[in-house]
Amino acid sequence: MIIQMEGISKSFSGNRVLKDVAFSLEKGEIHALMGENGAGKSTMMKILTGIYARDNGTVHVKGRDVVYKNPKDAEQDGIAVIHQELNILPELTVAENLFLGKEQTVGKTPWLKTREMNRITEEKLAELGLRVKATERTGNLSVGKQQIIEIAKALMTNADVIIMDEPTAALTDREIQTLFKTIRDLQQQGVSFIYISHRMEEIFSLCDRITVLRDGQYVGVKKIPETNFDEIVSMMVGRQLGGRFPEVTNEPGDVKLEVKNLSRTGEFEDISFSVRSGEILGIAGLMGAGRSEVVETLFGYRKAEKGHIFIDGKEVQIASPIEAIRNRIGLITEDRKSKGLITDFSIRENISLTNLNSISGKGWIGKGKESTLVNDLIKRLNVACAGPEQQAKSLSGGNQQKVVIAKWLGTNPSILILDEPTRGVDVGAKKEIYTIMKELAEQGVAIIMVSSELPEVIGMSTRVMVMFEGTKQAILARNELSEEYIMHYATGGDKHVG
Template identity: 90%
Template sequence: MIIQMEGISKSFSGNQVLKEVAFSLEKGEIHALMGENGAGKSTMMKILTGIYARDSGTVEVKGKQVVYKGPKDAERDGIAVIHQELNILPELTVAENLYLGNEQTVGKTAWLKTKEMNRKTEETLRDLGLHVKATERAGNLSVGKQQMIEIAKALMTNADVIIMDEPTAALTDREIQTLFKTIRGLQEKGVSFIYISHRMEEIFSLCDRITVLRDGQYVGVKNIPETSFDEIVSMMVGRQLGGRFPELTNEPGDVKLEVKGLTRMGEFKDISFAVKSGEILGISGLMGAGRSEVVETLFGYRKAESGQILINGKEVQISSPIEAIRNGLGLITEDRKTKGLITDFSIRENISLANLKSISTNGWIAKKKESALFENLIKRLRVVCSSPEQQAKSLSGGNQQKVVIAKWLGTSPSILILDEPTRGVDVGAKKEIYTIMKELAEQGVAIIMVSSELPEVIGMSSRVMVMFEGQMKTILDRNELSEEHIMHYATGGDKHVG
């Protein structure tokens, strides 16, 4: 056994987040760690790597009991971590991010082997299917590409154990398959993986065993061939959830939003589509297809060079998010950390910022209105928090995502854009978000959903627009939806193939 954790307990300010938890990892094993947001998965891994000190219990690595003082101690023992929240420094180049803290120098001098590091960077990223220049500023890259850089950084450490916390959240199917191929290749060489993900398909495709936590307690461990999706979900949430996706039964109404010839050179060209009230239009495509760029342009975050946007048949000019909000749009961004939240602000402040008009009287915030809004939205989305004043950055990734969704629901948008709405969200919360989307559609809200998860796109869309290299390839009706069909167009296939 390469890692053995027994009786691990941990409390923060009297709140017990782990109680007598156990976990084991064998050499050359890919072991999934699963549980709802707040179940204690990340806390457990932070104890393993020395970020948190455990209150009780033992940790053995390679047969020896250890008490790491920090991540560097764990790294020296061959344990690398890919965190859920990106740690990219945007002003540095791709290569500088990859080698940060492990720079290659000429002998004992301070001179960097820049050319060699750049060459090795591009070679490593090519193996992961990512073709970017080592000298490119990391902040210019999409979230998905930044995630691949984080993965590459961990893979370059020659670790014996690699902990992956939601590594595929920003990746498309093609990048995921490339990553899985890399993981399996390392597994054959004896590298072990602790794999944290809410994507059940990935777990059953990649992993050997699953350990489940619920409310900070150990529930059990299962061998993949001996369990099922439903059993794992039941272990995670302690209840039956029913079908993964709610049935979409409402009939869409009149066209709410129409886009004609929208173009932003270098990102997308001649995008045209319409969304009806009560409809969920999915947008699918590979990384770099221009999906996020299109919806950010609709919201005024980017400026279109040509094209028209019509709401209720009337052309509108949207050159800023403020104008988008005034026109009834809401946008849940794919990058909650930098675009969706002010992480140093409290949950209350984040929700209130998007709803100042509805909770203010004569320019002053009405505390009763603010409290009522907060309580309603937090309860509706089941955000796990200690108080309205808890800082957003202290929440789990899934609960941060719920706060982003909550603040936009408070604005009562008539057009809601969701870019990767369930990224990093557990299976129970996903079902809640899907149910809210269904309810909003039934209330007449026009919804646009960008997602890299094909089951999600198929399960939650009335129609799907497929993009390829910045262009709209086709729009598929619900009865045409299948993973094979979508991927055919997403990879540039002929529009008229049946």
């Protein structure tokens, strides 16, 4: 056994977040750690790697009782971590991020081996299917590409144990398969993995065992061949969730949004589609296909160079997010950390920011209106928090996502765009988000959903637009939806007009 954790307990300000938890990892094993947001998974790993001190329990690594003072100690002992939230420095180049703290120098001089580090960077990233210049400013890259760089950083430490916290959340199916091949190759070399993910398909195709936590307590461990999806979900949430996706039965109404020949040089070209009231239009495609760029242009983050946007048959000009909001468009962004939330603000402040018109008058915020709005949305979305004054950065990833959704629901949008809405969200929270989408569609909201999870796209969409390298490759009706069919067009199959 390479890692053995027993009797682990941890409290913060009298609030117990872990109670007598156990976990073990064998050499060359891929072991999934699962549980709803707030179950204690990240706290457990932070105790293992020295970020938090445990209150009780023992940690054995390679047969030794250890107490790491910090993550650097853990890394030097062969344990590397890929965090869910990116730790990329956007102003540095790709190579500078990859070699940060591990720079190669000429002998004992301060001179860097820049060319050598650039060469190694491009080779390592190419092995993961990412071809970018080592000298590229990292902040210019998409979230998915930044995630691959994070993975490469961990793989370069020659670790015995690699902890992966939602490593595929921003990746497409093709990139995920490349990553899985790398993981399996390293597993054959004796490397062990602790794999934290809410994606059941990944867990069952990649991992050997699953340990489940619920409300900070150990529920059990299962070997993959001896369990199934429903049993793991029941262990995680303590109840049966029923079907994964709610059935959307309402008939779409009139065309709410129509886009004609929308284009931005180098990003997407000649994109045309429509969305009806009460419809959920899925947008699928590989990373770099232009999905996020299209919806960010609809919201005014980016400026269209060509094309027309119509709402209720009337052409509108959307050159900024403010104009989008005036047209009752809401956008739940792919990157909640940098674009969706002000993490140092409270839940109340984040929700209020997009709803000032409805809660204020004559330049003053009506505290009663604000309190009613915020508390109603917290309750409606079942945000697990100490109260509306809790800082957003102290919430779990899934509850942060709920706050992002809440702030836009408060604006009563007629068009709602969701870019990777369940990224890093547990199965229980996913079901809640899907139910909210269904209810909004039934109320006549036109919904656009960008997602890299094909089961999600198929399970929730009325129709699906598939993009390939910045072009619309297909519009598929619900009865045409399958993973094979979508991937055919996402990889450049003949265009299909639907």
